[in-house]
Amino acid sequence: MDLRELKAFVEVVKQGGFSAATKVLFASQSTVSKAVKQLEDEVGVQLFDRVGRKVKLTVAGELVYRHAIAMLAERENLLNDLADLHGLRRGRIRLGLSRLGSANLFTNLVVQFRRRYPGIEVELVERGVLKLQQALREGSLDLAICRLPVPDDLDWILVHDEPLLALIPIGHPLAKAASIDLGQLADTPFILFEQGFALNSQIISACQLHGFTPKVAAYSGQAELIQALVAAGVGVAFLPRNICPAGHDLLTCLPIGEPEFRWRRTLAWKRDCPLPPAVRTFLDLVREDVRRTAVPGSGSAAVPPP
Numbered sequence: 001m002d003l004r005e006l007k008a009f010v011e012v013v014k015q016g017g018f019s020a021a022t023k024v025l026f027a028s029q030s031t032v033s034k035a036v037k038q039l040e041d042e043v044g045v046q047l048f049d050r051v052g053r054k055v056k057l058t059v060a061g062e063l064v065y066r067h068a069i070a071m072l073a074e075r076e077n078l079l080n081d082l083a084d085l086h087g088l089r090r091g092r093i094r095l096g097l098s099r100l101g102s103a104n105l106f107t108n109l110v111v112q113f114r115r116r117y118p119g120i121e122v123e124l125v126e127r128g129v130l131k132l133q134q135a136l137r138e139g140s141l142d143l144a145i146c147r148l149p150v151p152d153d154l155d156w157i158l159v160h161d162e163p164l165l166a167l168i169p170i171g172h173p174l175a176k177a178a179s180i181d182l183g184q185l186a187d188t189p190f191i192l193f194e195q196g197f198a199l200n201s202q203i204i205s206a207c208q209l210h211g212f213t214p215k216v217a218a219y220s221g222q223a224e225l226i227q228a229l230v231a232a233g234v235g236v237a238f239l240p241r242n243i244c245p246a247g248h249d250l251l252t253c254l255p256i257g258e259p260e261f262r263w264r265r266t267l268a269w270k271r272d273c274p275l276p277p278a279v280r281t282f283l284d285l286v287r288e289d290v291r292r293t294a295v296p297g298s299g300s301a302a303v304p305p306p
Contacts, residue, residue, distance in 0.1 A: 001042060003075060006068040008035035009047065010140075013065055017055055039064075073139025081276065091278040092121040096132040096144030098265070099221060100197065101243050105160055105265070109289060113282055120278045129198040136270050142279045146268040147198045156266040157283070159290055164199075164261050165244050165253040167230045167237045179255040183210040189217035189235035191226050199263070203238055206261055227251065 011021040012032065022029050040047050047061035057065060079092065093113075097106060110122050125132075125141060132144035136154060150156045166185070168175050174184060186207075192200050192214075207214050217235040220226050226237045231250035240263040244253040267286055269275060275283070 001071075002035075002038070003072065005035045005039040005042075006072060008032050009039050010065065010068050010072060012036060012048075012055065013057060013061075017053060019053065069138045069140060076139070077276065091119070091276065092123060093143070093278050093282050094123045094125065094141045095282075096125045096127060096135055096141040098129055098132070098145045098198070099126055100193070100199065100223065101160075101240055101263075101265075102126070102145060104242055109282075109285060113285055116285075117278070117281070122282075133268070136268060139270070139273075142275065143267055143269050143282070146266050147202075148264045148266060150266055150268055153271050154268040155271045156268040157287060157290065158264065159267045159286060160263070160265040162241045162263055163255060164203075164238045164263050165241050166256055167227060167239060167244065167251050168254055169230055169233045169236070169251050170249075171233060172236070174254070175252050177254060179257050181210075181257050182207055182261070183212070185214070185236055186210070186212040188215075190214040191218045191220065191229050191235045191237040192216055193226070194219045194221040197221070199238070202261075206258060 008021065008025060008027070008031075011024050012018055015021045015024055018029050018032050018036075021032050025032060036047065043060075043064060045060040045064075046058055047064055048055040049058055076092070076094070095106070095110075110124075113120070114122065125135070125144075127135070129146055132141065133146060133151060133154065135141040136144050145159075146154065146156060148158075166180055168180075172188070174180050190203070192203065204214065218229055220229070223239060223243055226239070227245055227248070229235065230237050231248065238256075239253075241253075245251070246253075267283070269279070269283075
């Protein structure tokens with residue numbers, strides 16, 4: 001069974017269609033379609049029900065998908081074990097990142113790691129938190145960003161902890177306040193992130209504890225667009241402190257009087273699963289960075305031991 005066919009099939013499932021899979025695989029649609037057809041011919045069953053441009057796994061397809069994920073994960077484990085024989089001169093780390101603030105957190109770490117171990121490839125995958133957790137369980141990622149609380153089947157270290165700030169347009173009655181309470185925003189429209197962002201549920205849950213469900217004026221997956229909408233007076237939004245704009249003429253960033261209204265992120269991996277040497281070495285670098293940058297009294301949890 002050709003592993004390239006399995007990889008093409010798995011990506012079609014993950015990306016929700018052939019067209020989206022071509023962008024991840026850097027292949028033409030005809031190449032991806034041919035690979036899946038060859039796999040169907042080999043296993044003797046239809047793997048997808050095709051309705052227009054949408055695809056849905058058949059019952060047989062779901063079975064093949066589970067085995068394909070396991071087979072591709074075993075291939076990665078084999079390559080990583082072989083890399084150990086070369087003293088970290090070869091290998092690959094598959095790191096899953098969230099779509100908000102990951103650049104600030106991991107760019108420098110990846111650069112440091114690549115300088116120390118130039119032969120280790122770092123593959124970066126950007127998805128929503130729930131999809132990242134599932135990829136860890138399936139073995140298609142080695143490490144991934146998660147938020148607290150972390151599911152029991154994953155191990156983790158806390159890598160980032162900072163307050164969330166409210167973005168308020170300059171013309172808002174609360175714009176000149178030193179800090180605000182979430183309950184004061186009950187009548188103000190909110191601008192939330194698009195579906196799949198973990199921050200949304202945290203914001204909504206905090207509001208409900210204050211007795212209201214926010215009215216949503218807009219959704220967006222881009223922090224810059226959210227800032228622009230706030231500046232235009234469409235509503236208020238919430239961002240981690242390290243990506244809030246400083247010195248903006250049309251909006252202000254205010255602290256919120258909620259001690260637990262914070263942006264806490266972890267780096268997680270599958271529990272009870274041996275980590276390849278390159279992944280363990282990267283984790284050591286992350287632990288070193290967390291200890292070095294920890295601020296006393298910041299609310300950061302202790303770094304779990306290796």
